[in-house]
Amino acid sequence: MIVLGSTGSIGTNALEIAKKFALHVEGLCAGSNVALLNEQIAQFDPKFVVIGDKELANQVRHPNVLVGEDGILQMLELCQSELVVNALVGFLGLAPTLKAQELGKKVALANKESLVAAGAFLDTSAIIPIDSEHFGLWYLHSHRPMKRLCITASGGAFRDMPIEKIPHMRPQDALKHPNWSMGQKITIDSATMVNKLFELLEVKWLFTCKEYDAFIETKSIIHALIDFVDGSTTAHIAGTDMKLPISFALLGEVKEMVLPHVDLVQVGSLEFRAITAERYPIWEIKQTILDNPKLGAVLNGANEAMMQHFLDGKCTIIDLAKGIIKAIQEFENAEPNCIEDVYIIDKQVRQFCKNLY
Amino acid sequence: MIVLGSTGSIGTNALEIAKKFALHVEGLCAGSNVALLNEQIAQFDPKFVVIGDKELANQVRHPNVLVGEDGILQMLELCQSELVVNALVGFLGLAPTLKAQELGKKVALANKESLVAAGAFLDTSAIIPIDSEHFGLWYLHSHRPMKRLCITASGGAFRDMPIEKIPHMRPQDALKHPNWSMGQKITIDSATMVNKLFELLEVKWLFTCKEYDAFIETKSIIHALIDFVDGSTTAHIAGTDMKLPISFALLGEVKEMVLPHVDLVQVGSLEFRAITAERYPIWEIKQTILDNPKLGAVLNGANEAMMQHFLDGKCTIIDLAKGIIKAIQEFENAEPNCIEDVYIIDKQVRQFCKNLY
Numbered sequence: 001m002i003v004l005g006s007t008g009s010i011g012t013n014a015l016e017i018a019k020k021f022a023l024h025v026e027g028l029c030a031g032s033n034v035a036l037l038n039e040q041i042a043q044f045d046p047k048f049v050v051i052g053d054k055e056l057a058n059q060v061r062h063p064n065v066l067v068g069e070d071g072i073l074q075m076l077e078l079c080q081s082e083l084v085v086n087a088l089v090g091f092l093g094l095a096p097t098l099k100a101q102e103l104g105k106k107v108a109l110a111n112k113e114s115l116v117a118a119g120a121f122l123d124t125s126a127i128i129p130i131d132s133e134h135f136g137l138w139y140l141h142s143h144r145p146m147k148r149l150c151i152t153a154s155g156g157a158f159r160d161m162p163i164e165k166i167p168h169m170r171p172q173d174a175l176k177h178p179n180w181s182m183g184q185k186i187t188i189d190s191a192t193m194v195n196k197l198f199e200l201l202e203v204k205w206l207f208t209c210k211e212y213d214a215f216i217e218t219k220s221i222i223h224a225l226i227d228f229v230d231g232s233t234t235a236h237i238a239g240t241d242m243k244l245p246i247s248f249a250l251l252g253e254v255k256e257m258v259l260p261h262v263d264l265v266q267v268g269s270l271e272f273r274a275i276t277a278e279r280y281p282i283w284e285i286k287q288t289i290l291d292n293p294k295l296g297a298v299l300n301g302a303n304e305a306m307m308q309h310f311l312d313g314k315c316t317i318i319d320l321a322k323g324i325i326k327a328i329q330e331f332e333n334a335e336p337n338c339i340e341d342v343y344i345i346d347k348q349v350r351q352f353c354k355n356l357y
Numbered sequence: 358m359i360v361l362g363s364t365g366s367i368g369t370n371a372l373e374i375a376k377k378f379a380l381h382v383e384g385l386c387a388g389s390n391v392a393l394l395n396e397q398i399a400q401f402d403p404k405f406v407v408i409g410d411k412e413l414a415n416q417v418r419h420p421n422v423l424v425g426e427d428g429i430l431q432m433l434e435l436c437q438s439e440l441v442v443n444a445l446v447g448f449l450g451l452a453p454t455l456k457a458q459e460l461g462k463k464v465a466l467a468n469k470e471s472l473v474a475a476g477a478f479l480d481t482s483a484i485i486p487i488d489s490e491h492f493g494l495w496y497l498h499s500h501r502p503m504k505r506l507c508i509t510a511s512g513g514a515f516r517d518m519p520i521e522k523i524p525h526m527r528p529q530d531a532l533k534h535p536n537w538s539m540g541q542k543i544t545i546d547s548a549t550m551v552n553k554l555f556e557l558l559e560v561k562w563l564f565t566c567k568e569y570d571a572f573i574e575t576k577s578i579i580h581a582l583i584d585f586v587d588g589s590t591t592a593h594i595a596g597t598d599m600k601l602p603i604s605f606a607l608l609g610e611v612k613e614m615v616l617p618h619v620d621l622v623q624v625g626s627l628e629f630r631a632i633t634a635e636r637y638p639i640w641e642i643k644q645t646i647l648d649n650p651k652l653g654a655v656l657n658g659a660n661e662a663m664m665q666h667f668l669d670g671k672c673t674i675i676d677l678a679k680g681i682i683k684a685i686q687e688f689e690n691a692e693p694n695c696i697e698d699v700y701i702i703d704k705q706v707r708q709f710c711k712n713l714y
Contacts, residue, residue: 140591147618230612230616232594233593233619234497234594237591255587260588265631272622274622
């Protein structure tokens with residue numbers, strides 16, 4: 001297989017699973033963590049390696065080092081592997097997803113932005129999502145008629161904070177996620193609840209159902225629930241560890257222990273809360289996005305641009321969400337008809353958001 | 358179909374489902390509630406009727422009234438229906454289960470004592486359990502390898518009471534069940550946790566797995582859970598209403614709404630507790646019973662005899678459990694080899710327990 005984003009949280013877990021199940025790793029791609037990449041090279045002996053930052057290329061201990069976004073696309077063409085783990089962060093993960101599909105490879109997709117921005121132009125039947133929520137839904141899927149697919153949110157770093165304090169929070173505050181240890185972008189996306197809106201949109205692209213929703217389960221132990229027509233609800237419960245969804249994504253089915261079971265008696269209690277637009281302003285546009293999934297390109301572009309403003313200290317985290325909502329209003333009729341349109345819309349949206357501050 | 362125990366909680370719910378799905382009711386059997394039985398006769402026009410109490414036979418408005426336990430067996434022979442809902446209470450429900458199986462009829466079984474006392478001599482493939490826990494397990498069942506089947510308990514009437522107060526509780530106190538509205542025997546069986554031990558034993562007869570366990574979920578919203586080998590746990594969640602398991606028992610699969618879904622956000626929180634032998638002394642023998650399921654005949658006979666002592670004010674509810682444990686010790690080698698042995702053991706155990714007070 002090929003692992004894109006090999007030094008991140010998903011990438012390192014994927015390589016642990018590869019080791020555990022003796023899967024061959026043909027290609028690795030990292031952004032800038034050369035030290036860890038070199039360790040991975042020594043351990044997995046990949047045929048090709050890509051480093052995102054070209055300045056670092058000469059530090060990578062490998063005879064075939066490719067560089068940057070083009071390097072990723074080249075590596076995909078050069079590799080024989082039929083499975084690509086795409087754990088890249090952000091919109092730049094879309095091009096490798098498209099290339100992998102063009103080459104007939106399956107994509108184990110942790111890069112949410114691919115489906116969010118361009119779900120309409122991907123072959124979802126060749127995508128296996130790497131996410132505890134989508135894995136949970138897939139695991140619970142049955143022949144019985146379903147009414148609603150539900151995923152849970154942790155609530156992010158500002159879940160328990162008085163609402164009036166949230167505008168004063170800085171990027172480093174948003175990075176204190178209560179349950180999961182993840183990268184910077186997804187942790188801030190959790191604090192704004194944009195991450196959950198992304199995931200709901202992914203659910204819509206990946207599964208067919210009448211209704212889709214999300215709520216907060218504060219311990220991130222229940223990941224997904226299905227309401228069946230008869231009145232039954234089933235829930236998927238597992239530890240907060242990505243090795244489970246990654247194992248299934250890499251192996252199809254897993255018949256041996258990947259994680260220890262959650263001991264509910266030891267957990268003691270669970271708490272459920274609604275996701276409110278008061279605390280998470282982005283939730284205002286949930287239904288708009290679900291009703292118009294092609295707005296995902298606007299949603300994603302605006303989120304990345306607004307997050308840059310937030311990281312640069314130019315706006316609050318509440319303004320981040322408000323900027324996205326403004327972009328959705330401005331581009332409400334932006335309907336991409338092909339993948340090129342997605343890139344055009346993305347550029348326009350980013351420019352629009354850039355001009356907001 | 359034939360409904361045994363038609364005026365009880367399960368029976369009335371079964372008839373509601375029969376009405377909703379226009380199922381033909383050929384036979385009805387009630388213990389002593391003639392008024393309700395007459396209403397049911399007027400509504401469902403059954404061909405045969407049994408009344409438990411022969412003194413009341415002349416009050417039943419039906420041309421074919423049979424009487425008592427023999428009457429039930431006669432009715433089963435006379436009826437064409439291939440489905441028997443057995444919602445009788447206690448050991449007397451066993452003979453009709455056996456007769457129904459002898460006649461090749463399917464049994465929708467709410468009479469737990471049948472499986473507990475004589476699981477080894479029943480064709481479990483022709484039994485559909487009517488119980489939210491077993492229904493939950495059946496609903497969650499999948500092709501994936503399972504590690505542990507788990508059912509939940511409400512904890513019964515004395516769940517939140519200081520332990521030292523429990524010996525002072527009278528039968529009327531034990532009847533205050535926190536979540537379910539049920540008959541007298543099962544409500545006391547919930548307070549002692551004998552009901553959950555019965556259900557665990559039923560799980561063992563009905564499903565094959567490595568481990569079986571139970572814990573308290575105080576709101577009775579999660580009914581059953583399966584721990585799969587990979588580390589996933591799935592849970593069945595539904596309202597505290599027997600119409601869901603009954604509908605599936607009567608119809609096989611149900612593709613329309615029987616109950617509204619549980620709204621977890623409205624529920625707000627869930628609490629899980631271990632079942633301790635300190636509060637529920639019967640839990641001491643859980644593993645003994647699971648390891649020796651044929652001791653179920655002793656367990657059931659002792660429970661019915663000890664409950665009579667408790668109802669008669671001769672012993673505390675703690676002594677009730679202790680009497681069962683004594684009986685299990687006394688009869689630890691009692692292994693029935695045929696159904697007649699079950700009846701012999703039952704008689705001996707009752708005599709043993711009778712002599713305790």
